[in-house]
Amino acid sequence: xxxxxxxxxxxxxxxGRRVAVIDLDxxxxxxxxxxxxxxxxxxxxxxxxxxxxxFVLEAARNEGADIAFIDTPAKSSEAGIEAARVADIVLxxxxxxxxxxxxxxxxxxILRVAGEPSAFVVINSAPIxxxxxxxxxxxxxxxxxxxxxxxxxxxRPMAMRQPMAKQLPSMxxxxxxxxxxxxxxxx
Numbered sequence: 001x002x003x004x005x006x007x008x009x010x011x012x013x014x015x016g017r018r019v020a021v022i023d024l025d026x027x028x029x030x031x032x033x034x035x036x037x038x039x040x041x042x043x044x045x046x047x048x049x050x051x052x053x054x055f056v057l058e059a060a061r062n063e064g065a066d067i068a069f070i071d072t073p074a075k076s077s078e079a080g081i082e083a084a085r086v087a088d089i090v091l092x093x094x095x096x097x098x099x100x101x102x103x104x105x106x107x108x109x110i111l112r113v114a115g116e117p118s119a120f121v122v123i124n125s126a127p128i129x130x131x132x133x134x135x136x137x138x139x140x141x142x143x144x145x146x147x148x149x150x151x152x153x154x155x156r157p158m159a160m161r162q163p164m165a166k167q168l169p170s171m172x173x174x175x176x177x178x179x180x181x182x183x184x185x186x187x
Contacts, residue, residue, distance in 0.1 A: 120146045
């Protein structure tokens with residue numbers, strides 16, 4: 001989910017890091033977001049083909065980026081494998097619903113092919129009430145994943161307001177998650 005990558009990238013930027021976001025998704029949602037924010041301080045966003053990922057990461061490093069977030073398409077094994085191969089840590093955002101949880105065994109296969117990098121499931125868009133986030137956490141753990149962060153808020157209001165919003169963490173519906181993201185980036 002591009003919102004996780006961008007929210008973490010903005011939080012890292014606000015913490016004083018030089019950040020690059022590499023968008024491997026052909027929909028270019030992260031890149032479009034970056035284009036809308038071109039005149040503002042924030043992470044640098046670059047659209048990239050999978051075959052060019054290592055070169056783009058090296059260029060980002062040479063330009064002074066000290067952290068990079070790679071946004072991959074949901075349904076591309078090639079992009080997922082290559083991103084996992086070059087990543088220090090792989091974050092797997094899932095919503096606490098069966099459709100997302102059913103993808104986790106395939107993600108494990110991708111991670112095995114990529115050399116088994118450190119991977120963490122991020123449970124996202126969890127309803128404030130109920131136990132779905134806990135059930136999703138248990139399901140991910142049973143498959144062998146670590147669960148790193150729980151968002152206990154639905155991002156639906158953000159999605160409806162996205163055309164007007166340019167900076168994800170500054171929106172009121174995400175004020176609490178922004179505090180969590182800031183704490184997360186300091187781990």
